[in-house]
Amino acid sequence: MTRHPLPYAVNLSILFTELPLLERPAAAAAAGFDAVEFWWPFATAAPADAEVDAFAAAIERAGVRLIGLNLFAGDMPAGDRGLVSWPGREEEFAAGVTAAARIGRRLGCPAFNALYGNRIEGQDPDEQDEVAIRNLGMAAGVLGAIGGTALIEPVSGMPAYPLRTAQDAIGVIDRVRDAHGATNLGLLADLYHLSVNGDDLDKVIDGYADRIAHVQIADAPGRHEPGTGDLDIFGYLDRIADTGYRGHVAAEYVPSGASAESFGWLPATR
Secondary structure, three states: OOOOOOOEEEEOOOOOOOOOHHHHHHHHHHOOOOEEEEOOOOOOOOOOHHHHHHHHHHHHHHOOEEEEEEOOOOOHHHOOOOOOOOOOOHHHHHHHHHHHHHHHHHHOOOEEEOOOOOOOOOOOHHHHHHHHHHHHHHHHHHHHOOOOEEEEOOOOOOOOOOOOOHHHHHHHHHHHHHHHOOOOEEEEEEHHHHHHOOOOHHHHHHHHHHHEEEEEEOOOOOOOOOOOOOOOHHHHHHHHHHOOOOOOEEEOOOOOOOHHHOOOOOOOOO
16 A cells, blocks of 8 residues: 555544543544644634633643634534525624634644535525625635635535535635635545545546645545545545645544544554
8 A cells, every 4th residue: 555645633523522522632642643623613603712722722732733623614413514605694604713713823723624504495596605705705814814724625415515526616716716816715625525426536636736725534435434445545645645735634534433443544654
């Protein structure tokens, strides 16, 4: 198996969930990781200062780096997948961006996943897209002030989520650039989601390598650790590395057993 030189991070909203959230950074460090990412770790878009301080302190105590954070995405367990394109919730989205920027400034986080949001029954899709372009222009400005990048991610498993392919996401990124002059948006290439949605990963890498700002992995089918499915994950990562990408690869999978025992796939030279 070919081994590529890219550094790894672990997503602590899907791994180590057997532990309380604030104990997970230390568990990741004990497993050998020096970088972590999270989905939005709070119940609201504007968490209390004490909540933010506790979250940031847990990462600082563990000695790991926060390299990715989802923006507030609504009620994820109930099926929400972002506020970016949700008319009427612009102020809530803005509050979440402001809170994320505070965390990013404190912890040096460079990347923020702006989940686009589902199509809403009874809402005009074109109106939703216009809201999204405005929201993302605002977010790019706020996050750019701390050196951050807004990530746009195709997602599988949610029929109402309109961004399914890399081309879908790039189309949004280009619209925001054209409308607002924003250049700090990039493609979140989750190899699992793209594959499940039928995207040709070789063509994605060939066509959009210079647009990839972050990479996540899980095997398919199943969304478990590499080696449990059919994806040539390391082959694709080698190709991405060959294009010049030097960012992290985040493990964002549902472990098939205990989280700490699911890392046998990691390259010995990680």
